[in-house]
Amino acid sequence: MATWLSRVGAASMRRAWFVIIAWVVALGGVLGGAVALGPNMQESFEIPGTESQEALDHLGSVFPQVAGSSVQVVLSADDGIEAHRDAIEQQAEAIADVGLVAQAVDPWSDFANDQIADDGTVAYTLVQFEPTGGAKPETLDEVVATADALRADGVQVEFAGQVFQSQSVGVTIVEVFGVVFAGLVLFVTFWSLLAAGMPLLTALVGVGITMGGVLGASALVTVSNSAPLMALMIGLAVGIDYALFILSRHRSQLARGMGVIESGSLAVGTSGTAVVFAGITVIVALVGLLIVNIPFLSVMAIGAAASVAIAIAAATTLLPAIMALAGERLRPKAGGRAHRLALRDVDAQPTLGMRWVTAISKRPVLAILGVVVVAVVAALPAASLQLALPDNGREAAGSTQRIANDTLQEAFGDGTTGPLVVMLDITQSTDVMGVIDDVVDELEQVPGVDSIAGAFPDETLDTAIVQVIPTTGPADPATVDVVHALREIAPEIEAEHDTPMSVTGMTAVQIDLSQRLADALIPFGAVVVSLSVLILLLVFRSILVPLTAALGFVLSVLAAFGATVAIFQWGWGAELLHFEPGPILSFMPVLTMSVLFGLAMDYQMFLVSGMREAYAHGHDARSAVRHGFAANARVVTAAALIMFFVFFAFVPEGMAMIKAIAFGLAFGVAVDAFLVRMTLVPALMTLMGEKAWWLPKWLDRALPDMDVEGESLGRHRTALAWAADAGGHLALERLRPELGHDASGSASWTITAPRGAVVRLDGGFAERQRLAHALLGDIGAVGHAHLGGAALPGDAATLRERMALVDLDGHVESAHQAARAALALRSPFAVGPVLDRRATALVERASIAAGAPIDAAAPLSRLAPLERAAVLLTIAMERRPSLVWIDAAAGAPTGAAAIAARLGGDELTIVTSEAAPEAHGRAAIELAPADAAAEDREAEAARAAAEAASADELTESDTPTGELATTGADR
Known part of the structure; x- marks a missing residue:
């Protein structure tokens, strides 16, 4: 791969303008296509194969008027709702006339179920959409427009429902600050504005293509609101880092006098190979999320994986083209800081990285214990991890959905915003209403059930639904217990009334989704860790190196989970980061694990490959750890800082759904890069010594040569x-x-x-x-x-x-x-x-x-x-x-x-x-043919004679011992 990539780099540099124009055309085409198609972001938490989803699908075919998305039009008036009855009923009629609205049940309808609060100042109209196509942005706009007349009449009108969760994909000034911080890190790394701007430019081009693709795809398939920001966050971070690795190698080679084209192709062939390998690990981990079989998560994973793939392509083609145009201007000036750093002898003039790793190698056991203790303490809160999906109660304060949610919960109880739907199969019943009444009586006795909002059959008398209002809200862990309790009595109800029963509704669907993600966490983690061991075994051809890398990854992930729980679930620093504490987003753990896995392998490979290279060039095991670390510590530090700033920039003002993911990634990157890869790994490698590179001969022959080091x-x-x-x-x-x-x-x-x-x-x-x-x-x-x-x-x-x-x-x-x-x-x-x-x-x-x-x-x-x-x-x-x-x-x-x-x-x-x-x-x-054995003997004799002559010359020399030692080391 290294040779092929070097050719790709050389070809990109020789045809620089063609490559740049091709990327610009691709960017313009994708963004233009996205604008033409029109973004249509939607939340859809379907989970095939679960009881709630199968019941919901069944309702869609036999009872469509209750199977689609629903909206609660929350009405409040200080002088009482009754005073505005005519206007409210007219609004309900206007909503019912909107296309794709199945029904609109006003508070006084014969089909209404306690939709007026006890004090008479709050009520709500229940709007039900058709099972498919109803909750489109244009449909919602028409529904919202019906509130104008009521507001003019003095009624406060707000809208609640899953479809009203944040629909925008905004980038605030805080995210821009993340890019600015990344630019500062790049400038300090290169001490050149030109060089610092290149990784930012290539990353932004890649992110632009990714965002255009995701937004365009939303017009064709259901794409979650958080999918574009997830792709943006990951694409921006890895795009900058991958370009940084290649450009750093190029500048270092230029400082040593190499030609521009030669250096660029070599940098793409060596560091580019590592970039491709690191990117593939991220892609594999993200695509591995497809095995969880949750559609919206699969779309999110594919979008993020595409952003990584585009970042790889940009780093290995667009970046070399830009480097070719920059030419000699990228060569560090002789005597300048960048030039001195590239040519620095770390033994004679130790860098900060060399001093750090030297201190670690002197006390490796103390370093190992320190990292493990810190990581374990940070991971402790993870034991109380609670997973849930966001609801309107987690929306921004002042938004219509948040006001409506709070008003409903205050007036009708927390469970009003997350009703459960019990579906009954009444095809075998002769006394339909009697069976429904009996089932309702039994459901009311279930702990955690506040009330029954309604119970009625469909027109063909083969399916009935019972709307159950729990005492707690949809994101409350107690609501999960209610769902489980309802499902536990289902066999008894079926045996007693010959009526199969299922629990569904959006709240139950979200609970099932969270449960499936929680159940998949450990198996997915095992797959990811196993994959990391296998990949590193192929790369480093060692048994112990992959095991230590996997151990470090587990520590990083657990620490990231623990810190996220402490901040976002327990509420430490909630006001500072502008959020309200509550359960962790259901898919945060698997996404964090998959992305952090790729980044951890990235840092592991760059640091340990340098150690392996030093070992192969004659350094003993301990010296190889120090010199390999010192050679790559600067670029890995810069890469980790960039990742941290880009991820953390999405925390203070980001979407509620993305905050926890961004924080977990930022914290995980910091722990993995600075504690695990730059402290724990060198300490373990020092302790293992020569054993670190041990591999059975039979396994060495069986493994393919990945040649990641070029x-x-x-x-x-x-x-x-x-x-x-x-x-x-x-x-x-x-x-x-x-x-x-x-x-x-x-x-x-x-x-x-x-x-x-x-x-x-x-x-x-x-x-x-x-x-x-x-x-x-x-x-x-x-x-x-x-x-x-x-x-x-x-x-x-x-x-x-x-x-x-x-x-x-x-x-x-x-x-x-x-x-x-x-x-x-x-x-x-x-x-x-x-x-x-x-x-x-x-x-x-x-x-x-x-x-x-x-x-x-x-x-x-x-x-x-x-x-x-x-x-x-x-x-x-x-x-x-x-x-x-x-x-x-x-x-x-x-x-x-x-x-x-x-x-x-x-x-x-x-x-x-x-x-x-x-x-x-x-x-x-x-x-x-010649006799190869005879040639080998002749060559060995000539080599021995040359070494003997060299030894005689050194014996006669008056060179001091110190100079002899230096000469030998240089040779």
């Missing part, structure tokens, strides 16, 4: 540098194909051949085949090889395109069939007659090249060796390779090279196993 890119750059020095069109230097399980063969191949050369292969057939497949990238190899500048291992795909392997053995199909099959692969949509004509032409071309007619219908295995070679070479030339490789177990027939030269021209490089190849007078270059 090691393959480093090898590829070395290979390209060798190819530039080696010259020739085909060059091999001690190339040794592997035999399997990373065991290289005993045959070593070395040659340099110009374009158009004829190379004669020597050696056994098996050795020749391994060499060919090593060049094609089918098997591994050690050593160097390049073809036209495309070098192994990174350019295996390019070598495969440029090289045609012609195996002359084992063909049973006819020449025409072989040609037709090859053409069909290259042109899969070509019709049969066209393929037949082209195959016939190929066989005729082969006949001309062979100098004799070839029977197109004869099996290839029965043709003369030279005729078979002509057919196969003609087919191979359709790919226009720059090198053709001709081989057979018994050797290629004499004349095969000449046929290849006639078909491919003088520029074609030919490798053949025939004994005396001739191609238009071009002399053959010999390519024979």
Whole structure:
């Protein structure tokens, strides 16, 4: 991946304006589409598979007038509601005439159920919408407009109901402050306004596309009000961080003298690989929320995952393009602070990060105990976590839905705003009203039930509903007990009256949703932690590193949950943060867990990959922890601070639904970055020492190489540098194909051949085949090889395109069939007659090249060796390779090279196993295997002699011991 990403980065930099224009067009197109479609945000808490939802769906088909969304028009007048009866009834009639309104029951209707308060100053009209399509913004606007006449008559009119929860997706000045703080952190990190602005620009472009997509999608599917802000919050945070990682690497490389394009492509290939990996972990965790099977949460997760994916794309394409336009202006000025930091020797001049990790490594046990104690104390409140969905009682003070909710609860009791609906199947009853009355009597005896607001059957007498008013509000934990109590007596009622019973209504649906999310929390957490262990096992090829990372993640999540409970449920600092305490938003834990998981793995990878790199370069285990930490502490600190500021900016003035999520993420990021990753992990790594990198050999062989650190890119750059020095069109230097399980063969191949050369292969057939497949990238190899500048291992795909392997053995199909099959692969949509004509032409071309007619219908295995070679070479030339490789177990027939030269021209490089190849007078270059073991012995002897000579020189030197030590370290 690192090599491919470096090419993406290089291509983006070379075509900077094209990439930038493409992103601008995408941004304009998505935002324009969102405006054209018209955002339509709605709250829909459907939960398939639960009792409440199944009952609600059933009511929608048999009793539609009670199954849709409902609105309570709350009316209050100091001189009494009765004085305004005519006007109130006229309003109810006007509401009933609104399209998609099923019914409007005024306080004096025959169907009303105690809708006037005891003191006569408060009443409400119950409005029921059709099951589908009723609660649209335009419909609500018409309903609200009917209040104008009543207000003119001196009646206060407010509206309550789930559909009146906050419909706006606003961004306040506080969220803008979060971006400003992020900009300040970036400036301090880079000490350059130009560099600081780039991550902000790319993140804002990505967020703009995401927001446009989510808002546009709301016109087609049901999208929660909090979904756009969730996507904005996550997209902005990760977008800035991902660009920060890549840009920081680019500036550091520029400070060391690297060229702009070279540095940019290398930064995208190395840090970009880490960005892609970190982003994928966030995406996987977010998409994993689909298993909870809650539609609105699935839409929210998909929107947030899309924002992360777009942030990855922007960081790896748009950012390199902008870096290319900035060019040399991003290079730190010699002697400047940024330049000094990039070239600083952390041993001679310790950074704050080096001093911090050194202090930790001196007292690792104390550091571990300190982090664990702090995290555990912060996590303690999580034991009393209560989950619920927001209702009108949590809306902003002064809003119509909040005033209506408070008025209803004060006049009629808390339960009025969250009635429960009991559905009865009365198809087996002969005394319908008698059964309903008996059931009502039993329901009134259930603890927590305040009253029965109404009970009546549908027109076909097969379903009846009973409206139960609990004594507590919809978000009160006691209401949950009422729902459970009602469901517990359902079997008794069915047995006694032969009447199946279900509890539904929006309050019951929300309770079921909260319960499902609570039940899914531990399984989802187990999946996320297991995923983190697996991913880090693949990345770091270690057993203990993933386990310590998972332990740290658990501590971070629990601490985030505990702090959120203390603030938002217990009410610590509620006035300061402008909210009212109450149960935690139901989907806050799973969302926090999924997002924090990705961020934790991000910080873990950047810090520990630096430790692993230092360990691989010769540092002992303890020294590797210190140097790896010091190399990446600055950028991880900046990334964590940016995440914290962006998330926390949504807390003081954000939507009620998003506050707890934003706070949990902000607190979790702070704990995970500064306590867990930058304190606990270095302490544990120091204690583990060499054991931290232990991995069983069998597991090491079984695991794929993820190359998150970009090691393959480093090898590829070395290979390209060798190819530039080696010259020739085909060059091999001690190339040794592997035999399997990373065991290289005993045959070593070395040659340099110009374009158009004829190379004669020597050696056994098996050795020749391994060499060919090593060049094609089918098997591994050690050593160097390049073809036209495309070098192994990174350019295996390019070598495969440029090289045609012609195996002359084992063909049973006819020449025409072989040609037709090859053409069909290259042109899969070509019709049969066209393929037949082209195959016939190929066989005729082969006949001309062979100098004799070839029977197109004869099996290839029965043709003369030279005729078979002509057919196969003609087919191979359709790919226009720059090198053709001709081989057979018994050797290629004499004349095969000449046929290849006639078909491919003088520029074609030919490798053949025939004994005396001739191609238009071009002399053959010999390519024979060498004894790799003997070469290794010679190289080892030369290396030992060089080391001995170096030791003699040092012995005779008068250099002081201190300088010797420094020289050795530098070397």
